[in-house]
Amino acid sequence: MPADPRSPEPQRLARAALRDVAWEVGVAKPDPAIVVDGVTRTFGGLTAVAVDHLEIQRGGITGLIGPNGAGKTTLFNLLTGFDQPNAGSWTFDGRPLGKLAPHRVARLGVVRTFQLTKALARLTVLQNMLLGAQDQRGESFFRALVPGIWRQQEKENTEKAMDLLARFKLDSKKDDFAGTLSGGQRKLLEMARALMSDPQVVMLDEPMAGVNPALTQSLLGHVKDLREQGMTVIFVEHDMDVVRDISDWVVVMASGRVIAEGPPESISQNQAVVDAYLGAHHDAPLTVEEEDRVLAQAEREIAREEHVEGEVLSSDVPPQERTDR
Numbered sequence: 001m002p003a004d005p006r007s008p009e010p011q012r013l014a015r016a017a018l019r020d021v022a023w024e025v026g027v028a029k030p031d032p033a034i035v036v037d038g039v040t041r042t043f044g045g046l047t048a049v050a051v052d053h054l055e056i057q058r059g060g061i062t063g064l065i066g067p068n069g070a071g072k073t074t075l076f077n078l079l080t081g082f083d084q085p086n087a088g089s090w091t092f093d094g095r096p097l098g099k100l101a102p103h104r105v106a107r108l109g110v111v112r113t114f115q116l117t118k119a120l121a122r123l124t125v126l127q128n129m130l131l132g133a134q135d136q137r138g139e140s141f142f143r144a145l146v147p148g149i150w151r152q153q154e155k156e157n158t159e160k161a162m163d164l165l166a167r168f169k170l171d172s173k174k175d176d177f178a179g180t181l182s183g184g185q186r187k188l189l190e191m192a193r194a195l196m197s198d199p200q201v202v203m204l205d206e207p208m209a210g211v212n213p214a215l216t217q218s219l220l221g222h223v224k225d226l227r228e229q230g231m232t233v234i235f236v237e238h239d240m241d242v243v244r245d246i247s248d249w250v251v252v253m254a255s256g257r258v259i260a261e262g263p264p265e266s267i268s269q270n271q272a273v274v275d276a277y278l279g280a281h282h283d284a285p286l287t288v289e290e291e292d293r294v295l296a297q298a299e300r301e302i303a304r305e306e307h308v309e310g311e312v313l314s315s316d317v318p319p320q321e322r323t324d325r
Ligand SMILES: Nc1ncnc2c1ncn2[C@@H]1O[C@H](COP(=O)(O)OP(=O)(O)OP(=O)(O)O)[C@@H](O)[C@H]1O
Pocket: 043, 046, 047, 048, 066, 067, 068, 069, 070, 071, 072, 073, 074, 075, 293
């Protein structure tokens, strides 16, 4: 596709870099940041992910789409160390990331956000940001929450957090509990928090879901800004208008596999994609089993969140006595 001469430079460059790449599953990219090989993840008899080969171009925005249950979130979990595969390997800048815990993956420059936001409701916006920095770096975050133990690192973290909060227009809310934020503001906080560790690759799981239209525009702008700043972005999204608007490249999954990839305009013409969406009854209600799984997952996440909050709010146990993730 000819690059739009009005589009900003990073977008033009990202599109130009991919212009001569064939619209084929597993195709090599000119400058891949992430390379996935033979990754499979099964749950009982169900194959959630079976990706033979996938390369993610550096400095571009890659949209990851597919019907419900296609394996998108599971692939994110695997690539960022939140889940372990049955087989396969993947690299970031040529460096293997398999078997690393999430904070180690983050330290190497690959971070993610979650579909259900992980903002801790009973911590303030600023505390959530500091927690993000410490969590991503694998350092003790408790110190950052205890007044009087300010060290240079924490001072720098606070300054960085405030800069990011200003960028995301959340600075006036720094002392508000995250639980009082709207759904859209929580999504912004989630994205801001992910940036605390200066990532090079950012994976966004449905960043726009449940966000009102005014904030959607703002979030879209922030995603494009990440590319402007040279980051590689991979995002999961169901809204095809959003996907077309911001993606330089689109990867389509169905039943755990990559079934198509190409620039946004290639996707709607692709028969395999049309079949996958039609065949998957995309808009069908959840089955009882799926509903049970989603509810159980939400309950686990809430329980985990409350557990962590309880620890943070009540604990004076030195951090080194705590188990790392
Ligand atoms: N912890 C788990 N235990 C059992 N099955 C799971 C688990 N996590 C995911 N699955 C199954 O793996 C498949 C892929 O799920 P996944 O959440 O990765 O899909 P997705 O493409 O992200 O879907 P959605 O668009 O609905 O978020 C689904 O069939 C799902 O039911």
